[in-house]
């Protein structure tokens with residue numbers, strides 16, 4: 001049987017998963033491909049380090065150039081990540097390999113988001129760029145957009161595509177704990193990074209959404225186009241009110257067509273308990289897609305981790321080997337640059353607003369009057385406490401434009417009976 005050699009750059013979480021899968025399942029994979037996939041070289045920083053997988057010493061190397069430019073290695077898997085937040089090394093290795101006509105696989109969303117156009121244009125005939133693992137880890141969402149839904153006009157995507165934040169929000173609502181307490185617990189258990197900003201502030205989800213929306217809508221969407229708000233201001237009290245009103249709170253990544261524009265946003269969102277995304281708990285990810293032909297569709301699974309992400313990368317290795325044997329490239333990705341990204345202040349939503357106020361007659365009326373002045377219509381309101389100072393009052397609005405809502409919030413904040421606006425959460429209708 002023929003052997004297809006693979007060069008693996010990096011043996012961290014993702015690299016170890018790929019090594020394990022391609023070795024543990026090598027017979028089945030060889031039968032499917034019609035050739036044996038062999039990881040011939042593995043680039044590491046320190047060959048003496050203890051690892052989760054056992055790789056023969058002779059396979060390990062510290063010579064990146066030797067792997068990338070080896071003519072006997074037609075498939076390169078980039079799994080070095082972004083050491084020190086720097087994408088340059090990964091980009092440079094990938095560019096050299098692509099220019100040498102190789103098939104290059106990555107699960108590195110930052111590299112793709114920052115250098116995607118340059119990388120795509122470096123693909124030569126006979127080579128290819130694959131990145132199933134870059135969005136939602138083990139969930140095969142990239143292929144679904146590129147292949148299974150290719151006949152659709154994708155209308156919208158709503159995703160829970162960050163496991164850390166979903167884990168935190170799930171535990172807060174299940175255990176009645178505050179954000180800081182759950183975050184500390186998640187860090188102690190290794191579910192959250194010691195520097196959690198990339199996850200809790202929504203950066204990770206914004207990178208993934210930019211990639212997904214680019215594939216789904218066929219436009220070159222940059223991470224800067226995505227409006228972003230994280231979960232660190234969500235209080236347990238908000239989750240309790242949300243539950244009472246019939247909603248779960250999730251960090252949603254949303255991409256939607258609206259005429260010739262696209263809306264792109266990552267923010268905490270209240271979704272009705274009956275929506276399939278509301279039951280996605282813990283560290284799981286899910287992507288809810290609406291296509292003009294297929295209707296509604298949801299993909300669910302583990303969005304990160306050694307084996308789930310390894311599964312996506314291994315599938316790309318198999319795809320690349322198939323293409324190599326048939327001497328074809330994967331279909332080229334055509335992207336138009338001409339899309340209008342809707343500015344946030346034009347977007348519309350329903351809103352949940354919790355205001356901390358002095359509890360005395362006329363306060364509700366004063367706040368309601370600010371909403372009215374700004375053309376925001378109130379759907380319902382709740383006040384529970386009595387006599388505390390301050391007390392929470394909660395408003396849920398009808399659909400309103402963000403610009404009008406910000407105008408209303410400015411007016412409310414300036415009222416002398418208002419201590420502060422504790423939370424504003426967008427509400428997705430069913």
Ligand code: HSE
Pocket residue numbers: 161162163164165199204303304
């Ligand atoms: N940190 C991410 C998450 C996984 O929590 O989902 C890597 O993108």
